[in-house]
Amino acid sequence: METIDGMKWNVYQQDCPTRLALDRIADKWTVLIVGRLSGGTRRFGELRREVSGISPKVLTQKLRELERDGILTRKVYASVPPRVEYTLTPLGKTLIGLLDAVRVWAESHIETMLEAQSTYDRQAAEEVA
């Protein structure tokens, strides 16, 4: 690990910049957006349709954050109407396998999680009764 002022990068330290990186990638929308861009360049409207449930406002904000972080690039084409395309950078591509594994975990373990929630809620109801 590298250091700043002799401090090792440590995500457990509240004031360590790595918290910022963690905050960005440990994020539902980042997982979904990077997952779609792993298949290649996408237009804004395509991402909006493919990541169902995201509002245009949140999608715009997430894309701007990810662009600023160097995870994707935004390219505007001077057509009418203007076409805006998003593409993963080399840094962004290092996230593909990792975030795909996060998605796969969610899809693979949801049943166990739903069963645990049912058990928890039933026990909580019994304690109240």
Added chain:
Amino acid sequence: METIDGMKWNVYQQDCPTRLALDRIADKWTVLIVGRLSGGTRRFGELRREVSGISPKVLTQKLRELERDGILTRKVYASVPPRVEYTLTPLGKTLIGLLDAVRVWAESHIETMLEAQSTYDRQAAEEVA
């Protein structure tokens, strides 16, 4: 992938329960809490110290969610004051490697991310000037 009513689990569908699983694990605090519990059982106060910057209120809420999801167990010992301990379940243990890789990514790529942010902010300032 399994199905409910013939629908495949698909985290890209807004109404798919897997969104809930994704939302829980693609979360900064989940990464940090599971990371500490991967080393063994922890008391509330230990977690609060080790995950610096988390408020007691948010820690309580996150621990309750993770307990309900079946990722950790909460055990109360009738001492004075009562001792409360948290331990990963078998389901929670399946997250250790994955979420550790998320932490390592953040600690390994923060410099590239900070450089990208500097470049972005400088270009944005130039466009305004």
